[in-house]
Amino acid sequence: MKMNFKPAFRYQFRSLLRGGAKSIIIILGVLLILLLFMNMSASNSSVTGMFGGTVAIFLFVMGIVCIRGDLRLCLQFGVSRRTSFLSELTAVLAVSALLSVVGEVITGIVQLATANVPNFTVSDLCQLDFFRDTRVLGFGGHMISALFNSALFFSSFICGVFFSLLFWRLNKFWTIVAAISIPFILNGFPILLHSLSIDLSPFMGWLNSSPFNFVLLWLLTAALVGLVDWLLLRRANIKAKT
Amino acid sequence: MSIEITDLTKDYGDALALDSVTLTLGRDKIYGLLGNNGAGKSTLLSILTGRQYPSAGKVTIDGEEITNNDSALGKVYLVAEQNMFPEDMKVSSAFDAAAIFYPGFDRTYAEKLANKFGLSLKKKIKTLSTGYASIFRLILGLSVDVPYLIFDEPVLGLDAQHRDMFYRLLLERYGEKPCTVVISTHLIAEAADLIEHAVILRDGRILRDCPSEELTMNAYTVSGPTELVDRYLEGRHALSSNILGGLKSACVAGERGEKPDGLEFSRVSLQDYFISLMEEEDKK
Amino acid sequence: MNYQDEKPIFLQLAEQLEEGILSGAYPEESRVPSITEYSVNLKINPATALKGINLLVDGGLLYKKRGLGMFVATGAREKLKNRRKNQFYRDYVEKLIREAKNLGLDAAELETLIERGFEDVD
Numbered sequence: 001m002k003m004n005f006k007p008a009f010r011y012q013f014r015s016l017l018r019g020g021a022k023s024i025i026i027i028l029g030v031l032l033i034l035l036l037f038m039n040m041s042a043s044n045s046s047v048t049g050m051f052g053g054t055v056a057i058f059l060f061v062m063g064i065v066c067i068r069g070d071l072r073l074c075l076q077f078g079v080s081r082r083t084s085f086l087s088e089l090t091a092v093l094a095v096s097a098l099l100s101v102v103g104e105v106i107t108g109i110v111q112l113a114t115a116n117v118p119n120f121t122v123s124d125l126c127q128l129d130f131f132r133d134t135r136v137l138g139f140g141g142h143m144i145s146a147l148f149n150s151a152l153f154f155s156s157f158i159c160g161v162f163f164s165l166l167f168w169r170l171n172k173f174w175t176i177v178a179a180i181s182i183p184f185i186l187n188g189f190p191i192l193l194h195s196l197s198i199d200l201s202p203f204m205g206w207l208n209s210s211p212f213n214f215v216l217l218w219l220l221t222a223a224l225v226g227l228v229d230w231l232l233l234r235r236a237n238i239k240a241k242t
Numbered sequence: 243m244s245i246e247i248t249d250l251t252k253d254y255g256d257a258l259a260l261d262s263v264t265l266t267l268g269r270d271k272i273y274g275l276l277g278n279n280g281a282g283k284s285t286l287l288s289i290l291t292g293r294q295y296p297s298a299g300k301v302t303i304d305g306e307e308i309t310n311n312d313s314a315l316g317k318v319y320l321v322a323e324q325n326m327f328p329e330d331m332k333v334s335s336a337f338d339a340a341a342i343f344y345p346g347f348d349r350t351y352a353e354k355l356a357n358k359f360g361l362s363l364k365k366k367i368k369t370l371s372t373g374y375a376s377i378f379r380l381i382l383g384l385s386v387d388v389p390y391l392i393f394d395e396p397v398l399g400l401d402a403q404h405r406d407m408f409y410r411l412l413l414e415r416y417g418e419k420p421c422t423v424v425i426s427t428h429l430i431a432e433a434a435d436l437i438e439h440a441v442i443l444r445d446g447r448i449l450r451d452c453p454s455e456e457l458t459m460n461a462y463t464v465s466g467p468t469e470l471v472d473r474y475l476e477g478r479h480a481l482s483s484n485i486l487g488g489l490k491s492a493c494v495a496g497e498r499g500e501k502p503d504g505l506e507f508s509r510v511s512l513q514d515y516f517i518s519l520m521e522e523e524d525k526k
Numbered sequence: 527m528n529y530q531d532e533k534p535i536f537l538q539l540a541e542q543l544e545e546g547i548l549s550g551a552y553p554e555e556s557r558v559p560s561i562t563e564y565s566v567n568l569k570i571n572p573a574t575a576l577k578g579i580n581l582l583v584d585g586g587l588l589y590k591k592r593g594l595g596m597f598v599a600t601g602a603r604e605k606l607k608n609r610r611k612n613q614f615y616r617d618y619v620e621k622l623i624r625e626a627k628n629l630g631l632d633a634a635e636l637e638t639l640i641e642r643g644f645e646d647v648d
Contacts, residue, residue: 004312007343069328075292076326077343078316078388080309238293240324272571410566417562417572435535435570509532 008079008087012070016062016095023058024102027051031110031122051103052125052149056156059096063160067233068168075238085230092157093150100149104142111136124149130211144211151215155222162225165232243304244268245290245318245390245422250299252285252446259285261446262299267422269389274437274454275426276516282446283426284322287394291320303390316343321383322394325375329368333361333378346387355381355411359404372399380408384415392424397432409436434512442516444523457515462498465491466505474502481518493518535570539578547587547598548606554598558588 027050067088074084103124110122115136126145127137134141167175193200207213245267252260260282267273277283288294290301292308292315300307303314327336333356341347356363359377361370370378376399383391393412397405413436416423427433440457442450450457461481464474468490471483475492478499483492493510501507510518533541546552559567564575579596582588587602626636 002311002313004316004343011339011342072326073328073339074343075315076320077340078312078319079343080292080312080315082310083312235295237295238326240326406569409569413565413569413572414562417560417565435568435574438571438573509534 003083003086004079005083005087007077008070008074008084009091011073012066012088012091013094015070016066016091017098019058019062020055020095020099023055024099024106027054028106031106050124051107052100052145052152055099055103055149056152059092059153060156060160063092063157063162064164065160067161067164067229071233071236072238072240081233081236081238085233088161089158089226093154096150096153096157097146099153100146103149104146107145108137108142125152126211126214129208147215148211151218151222155218155225158222158225158229161229162232165229165236169232169236243389245304246302247286247290248300248302250286250289250301251297252282252289252294253297258446260289260296263443263446263448265441265448265451267390267424269422270420272416272423272425272436272438274430274433274440274512275424275443276428276430276433276440277443278428278520280445281443283443284394285446286443287320287322287392287424287426291315291318291392293320317388318390318392319383319386319388320392320394321379321396323376323398325367325379327367330366332364332366333370334363336367336378336382337363340382340386344386344388348385348387352381352385355384359407373401373404376400377404384411387419388421390422390424392426394426396425396427397429405432412436430513430516431511437512440512442519444520449519449523454512458510458512460497461493461495461510461515461518463491463493463508463510463514464505465489465508470502470504474499474505481515482521535568536574536578536581539564539568539570539575540581543578543582544587544606547602548610550603552598554600554602556598557594558596558598560595 031050070088071081071084074087075081079087107122107124114122121135123131123137124145126148127134127141130144131137131141137145166178170178207217247263247265247267250260250263250265251258263282263286275283275286285294289296290308302308303317306314308314327339331339337347337349337352340352341349353363355361359374359381361374361377361381365374367375367378376396380393380396383393383396397408400408409432412423415421425433425437434454437454440450440452440454441448464471466489468485468488471490471492475494479495481493481495483490493514498507543552543558546558547554552558558579561572561575561579564570564579565572568575579588583590583596585605587599587605588596589599591597622636631639
């Protein structure tokens with residue numbers, strides 16, 4: 001059973017990259033505007049977590065938006081759900097890595113350029129949590145941050161896919177149930193933990209002890225949610241959008 | 243080398259869309275998949291191309307089962323009513339994508355066809371009218387190089403001139419690069435002369451599966467005064483009949499007998515045969 | 527091409543071809559349109575076109591040159607003319623003679639009538 005993997009990967013990689021490029025341009029634009037504002041005000045200002053957070057959200061949205069359309073197009077062109085899903089994941093992995101590397105390069109350049117500017121610091125999520133005291137991150141730090149971001153982006157996308165598939169497969173009744181229960185779950189979860197006397201702080205402590213623990217958490221989430229994604233889409237009827 | 247459909251069943255709970263359909267689609271023939279709305283044609287075709295899953299039965303393409311099988315799925319291309327492309331994709335981008343997936347995609351030919359039909363390459367798919375959306379999908383189907391080309395109601399929304407163009411282009415493509423073509427349509431009169439083999443579907447079951455010639459050669463219309471016609475019809479299998487005033491005409495299956503004076507025989511078109519067959523089935 | 531006609535399409539095609547050969551529109555040793563050309567032109571399945579063409583091939587009126595197409599055979603026109611003559615005899619002459627005999631006309635009177643016909647009729 002040969003897989004027609006390459007064309008599916010090429011198509012998905014290109015379209016994700018195009019979207020990713022657009023988001024980077026927007027981020028750069030915003031950064032530029034902020035830099036201009038920095039020159040005008042004298043207060044202490046820092047731009048933090050912007051890249052990682054923004055791109056993670058972007059990829060989450062991409063996960064929601066792309067998966068069904070890609071499955072449809074691939075099936076029209078004779079590529080099965082399995083191949084299409086696997087190539088989608090591979091494409092996302094590649095784009096995540098690429099975007100995080102680009103992010104590190106941009107952050108690194110801006111850091112070096114503004115190293116002696118008194119009121120202005122730029123850093124990303126990983127640095128914020130684990131390298132708080134460093135102003136200009138070294139190469140090793142950037143590598144870790146890139147890995148950190150890649151894993152975050154990848155699992156973001158897969159979670160986006162989950163929500164898209166969930167609402168696709170559920171019929172009307174269960175869609176409403178699911179939609180209503182999301183705020184309950186989000187608000188109720190910490191309450192539930194408290195009432196069960198579950199203390200998450202040792203877990204949080206473990207998490208914050210090393211960036212690699214975050215990477216592990218995200219990859220595990222990706223694997224689990226990815227499995228659910230596959231189960232949701234493997235027997236789905238593929239029809240037109242409308 | 244063929245598509246083998248064995249005991250294919252699709253059960254929607256309250257209705258059986260396909261009921262144990264067994265069919266072989268052989269190489270390099272033009273098939274007509276005929277039936278009324280709701281007969282199960284579109285369901286059959288979407289299962290054939292992996293868009294839906296059957297409740298029972300199996301499909302093999304050139305001997306390989308289609309589930310999760312790209313080499314099998316890549317051999318069949320379905321042009322159906324559904325748009326499977328992102329709405330804001332441009333026609334030319336869709337051609338780009340087709341070229342990525344099908345090394346044999348003839349881009350030059352596709353653009354030539356777009357020109358011929360008056361389809362602008364720059365337009366976004368969502369802005370196309372029903373007719374031009376059909377044309378867009380047709381052009382893709384005619385330009386990919388697959389051994390099994392399936393059209394499900396291909397001329398929806400097309401004006402007479404474009405319908406004519408499509409049939410001729412299809413025959414040209416079929417003549418120059420033979421492949422298996424399946425046309426599923428309820429516009430039987432238009433397709434009748436194109437198809438070589440007719441598969442008639444009704445209520446999810448196959449009623450007829452034979453060369454179209456067999457159907458039209460083995461049936462005829464007898465017409466004349468009602469009494470004479472009735473006398474002639476004794477012992478014969480009449481599929482349907484029509485009475486106007488004192489004249490009756492009936493569609494009869496089987497060989498022509500001796501033509502009594504006062505009666506006329508005439509050939510039955512595929513559409514008339516189909517209608518008569520459906521009328522007979524309605525009575526059952 | 528009359529799609530409502532009693533005659534099957536492949537027969538109509540064959541007859542059209544024969545007319546073309548007789549009239550000289552398709553000279554001997556010239557190429558006739560290919561199966562695909564007929565198919566596209568008449569909007570019919572190539573198998574139907576092939577059936578019509580094969581009728582002429584079987585009748586010795588056309589032959590196939592590999593890789594080049596279908597050609598009108600030498601002597602096809604003569605063959606067709608003879609065939610038509612025989613058909614004419616069966617369809618018209620036999621009936622004419624029968625009717626003449628019924629009316630009591632002999633061969634000489636019939637000949638006079640025929641000569642008159644050649645002068646009167648365009």
